[in-house]
Amino acid sequence: MKRTEYANMIDAAAQLVLRQDDIIVGNKLLVVNPAADTMEALQQAWPERTLVSWSLHARSNSAQQPADYFAAHIHEPLAIDGIILFLPKEKQLVAMLMANLAAMVPAGTPLWLSGHKDTGIKSQLKINHPGWASFTKLASGNHCQLIQTQLLETQDFQPEDWYHIYRVPSPGGALQISTMPGVFSAEHLDAGTELLLENMPSYVGGRILDFGCGAGVISAWLAKNTKVTELYALDASPLALTATARTLADFSVPHECIGSDGLAQSPRSLDWIITNPPFHTGKQIDYQITRDFIKKSRQCLRKNGALLLVANRFLPYRDVLETAFHKVDTIAENSRFIVWRAM
Numbered sequence: 001m002k003r004t005e006y007a008n009m010i011d012a013a014a015q016l017v018l019r020q021d022d023i024i025v026g027n028k029l030l031v032v033n034p035a036a037d038t039m040e041a042l043q044q045a046w047p048e049r050t051l052v053s054w055s056l057h058a059r060s061n062s063a064q065q066p067a068d069y070f071a072a073h074i075h076e077p078l079a080i081d082g083i084i085l086f087l088p089k090e091k092q093l094v095a096m097l098m099a100n101l102a103a104m105v106p107a108g109t110p111l112w113l114s115g116h117k118d119t120g121i122k123s124q125l126k127i128n129h130p131g132w133a134s135f136t137k138l139a140s141g142n143h144c145q146l147i148q149t150q151l152l153e154t155q156d157f158q159p160e161d162w163y164h165i166y167r168v169p170s171p172g173g174a175l176q177i178s179t180m181p182g183v184f185s186a187e188h189l190d191a192g193t194e195l196l197l198e199n200m201p202s203y204v205g206g207r208i209l210d211f212g213c214g215a216g217v218i219s220a221w222l223a224k225n226t227k228v229t230e231l232y233a234l235d236a237s238p239l240a241l242t243a244t245a246r247t248l249a250d251f252s253v254p255h256e257c258i259g260s261d262g263l264a265q266s267p268r269s270l271d272w273i274i275t276n277p278p279f280h281t282g283k284q285i286d287y288q289i290t291r292d293f294i295k296k297s298r299q300c301l302r303k304n305g306a307l308l309l310v311a312n313r314f315l316p317y318r319d320v321l322e323t324a325f326h327k328v329d330t331i332a333e334n335s336r337f338i339v340w341r342a343m
């Protein structure tokens, strides 16, 4: 396959990198936040290069190479010649990644940042990340830009500086939710999650999965207020899993944080799956993740197990709930959200 054909397989930000690959130098490159097909396409286009991936999203496709790093932070020095960073949409997350990288690579390391205009690539040109030179523009195309900087001076990085704690009241006492940039609802409790928690049935207990755990607010609420015996907090994001592990650190209930795209790595024989499920892929609204999750959730529950799900009223899930389950009840609703129980 020709290089231009690989370029057509992948998203626009990665296509732009491939089209400008004469500017990108170095034998060993770290690729941060690649989209689903990006690593494969880059590796095929650049067979002579060693590519190291730092993924911020679990992938269910087992044919793909596992990420070299699936983590919120990198804690070890990186022996690489350059970095390609695909722009995430949250500015604070970009700042945290740049701060982490500035501590792990030597001065002089180049970094190429590629992103869509609607995820804020233009505003990065005006931001000064400590230790890094100002960005300069290299190329644009397909509503994306490729910009470049290099590390001027290695910095100190303390993950603690990037965590934030907020409190959520609950019947058994206040919960401390630990969170960080890039995690859903990083500043406060989500209004849909609040409706779900306020209407949690008193008989919830046993083996429970918190699907799409975010900062771990549902998990912490369950640990504090229910007879949960085994708690599984699952998310595709390593940032969310790290935040949840911190949120749950002081609870004695047996718990596990699981990195998984959908239910691929979920435990089976669950009594409950409780969720405020995702409806975005990047910036795009995407109902399919949750429709697929609902279809598969029955297989992860034991015979009398149940799914408890909150969603915006406009999201089209009732039909798929009724196809996958015998009985679907609305247990709470307000002008914006519905809480369903399906069994």
Ligand SMILES: C[S@@+](CC[C@H](N)C(=O)[O-])C[C@H]1O[C@@H](n2cnc3c(N)ncnc32)[C@H](O)[C@@H]1O
Pocket: 183, 184, 185, 190, 193, 211, 212, 213, 214, 215, 216, 217, 218, 234, 235, 236, 237, 240, 260, 261, 262, 263, 275, 276, 277, 278, 279, 289
């Ligand atoms: C609406 S948020 C809910 C977070 C948290 N439970 C709360 O109520 O605040 C949905 C979560 O699903 C996660 N997510 C997105 N896509 C996913 C996928 N394919 N598989 C698993 N989790 C995913 C997101 O990272 C996010 O943390």
